[in-house]
Amino acid sequence: MTRTTRLSLLAAVAAPALFAAPLAMAACDWKPERAVTYVVPWGAGGGTDANSRMLASMLEQAWGVPFNVVNRTGGNGVTGHSAIANAEPDGYTIGAVTVEINTMHHVGLTDMTFESVTPLALVDIVPSSVLVKKDSRFESLDALLAFAKANPGELTASGTSQGGIWHLALAGMLNAEGLAPDAIRWIPSQGAAPAMQELIAGGVDIATPALSEGKAMIESGELRALAYMHDQPMAALPDVPLTAKALPSGWTLAAYITASGPAGMSDEIACSYEAAIADIVATPEWAAFKASRGSEVVSMSRADLAAYMARSDEALGKVIEAVGLAK
Template sequence: MKTLLTTAASAAVLALSAVAAQAQCDWKPERAVTYIVPWGAGGGTDANSRMVASMLERKWGVPFNVVNRTGGNGVTGHSAIANAEPDGYTIGAATVEINTMHWVGLTDLTYEDITPLALVDIVPASVLVRKDSPFESLQDLLDHARENPGELTASGTSQGGIWHLALAGMLNAEGLAPDAIRWIPSQGAAPALQELIAGGVDVATPALSEGKSLVESGEVRALAYMHDTRMEALPDVPTTKELLDSGWTLAAWITVSGPAGLPEEIACSYEAALSELFATEEWAEFKASRGADVVSMSREELAEMLRTSNVALGETIEAIGLAK
């Protein structure tokens, strides 16, 4: 009987704990929320963030004001997220650069300075050239860079940013100097693609989804996709896994995050809301329109991904000589 009573009491405690835990996830904002995007308007991070902000605004009935805080090669916006009051009224799009900036000496900021809430996107890099480019294939481009190191230029993000690492890492993996194609920093994919079309650079290496409309319109040509499977929306674009002896691949990611120390009640409320929104047909259609898949991770899984990503990217940065 004692055992039964003890078991029953334990079950009651667990039930009460579950109810209490549920009650802790019913926070919602009562005034406008600032949604910080560390990169410029028009790029993939901006587009995803504006869609997330719009959906949260409709769900909770308060404004979610998207603010593009560019500058410092991503440091400005990420610092604004990390340094905000942990009260739920400032969140933002922490991107993979939070795991690269400190390795290249731009900031002391790391993934430990934020509270990851949800995974928004995982986006492999691409290799894009102008429609009138003489390079018809990735091998053509690499052969030219091998024979004429430093002649060609590329862009896509900041110095040491993820799209820079994508290019430098690929060159390194293929036995070329990491600067065999010189990097021209930009404030994001959108301005880099504008430079590519205008002839300011020879190559751009953003997410293929960010250049999808330009590829479809014929303004740019996609030579490769830095992934192991082809993109459903652009199935004719080959992968670097197929083309390169090294099998080089690299992907970026976008999260919804708040500052470190965000109370559990607020963090779990955001997680629940975002999980609900990301399961909708509206979100699936939005992702499909950008040639991307719907992704899903718990906060715990996302935190672990950020930790392991930080280690892996640090190893890549050190291998290509960019670590400081």
């Protein structure tokens, strides 16, 4: 991967916490009159699920109607994202559109793109990590990469679907460091939570989820973090080595989570969600939740989020091509 490609990936995908300018005033007085379905394309227990359930609960409190979280897993993220994109744009089905909306079409899983949804709010930006179980023989990222170079294909890793963001985090890092992208074999999973359980059980050697997703298991001693794919330490785990400093390539990569609805959602409904979520994000309750996960509060206007997703799509497409997964 060229330096230009890597830097563009950093700019598009590994952005730090972002705060929006004040919302432009519109009527924005739509409110749901019945239950809303909040679709999560990934399994229960992961970071996307946790963020989505907290946001749905706070929207329920704000608007006084149920927000029913439904985990629609399968198809490497296609099932849940399709459930959001194909719903009626009436405000009664929204969900967690994740960075995989920028990867699935590049790897030939679907024709759906970021243009198939209406972005409403940025919920999280989460850099990847390199995790091993507590009794792993590897005590550093250098040792892990040296073994993978000398024994290509012997080690296995997991974290999400084939071609998903945590797979790209690993394959892109290997590629950037001059190893074959499959020097560590990828074992697909339905998300970070099952992948980390598989790691603890010894079914795989490595997991590469968001560091925030592994925080509790790291603190409990079940897992050990060899690296954080970022250029700034996580406040809750400040001693985890940064790939930006530890690796010659300076490789970093982060995912994002949004609240989004189907394409074609009216501006009135979309801006009502934008305003409601902006109010939630500004609360001490939301800040405390984010701090408990080792994450920062992030926010972005709908317009800026749409542009951010477009840049991410272009940058990740280049990574997917570089590691040989493009179809």
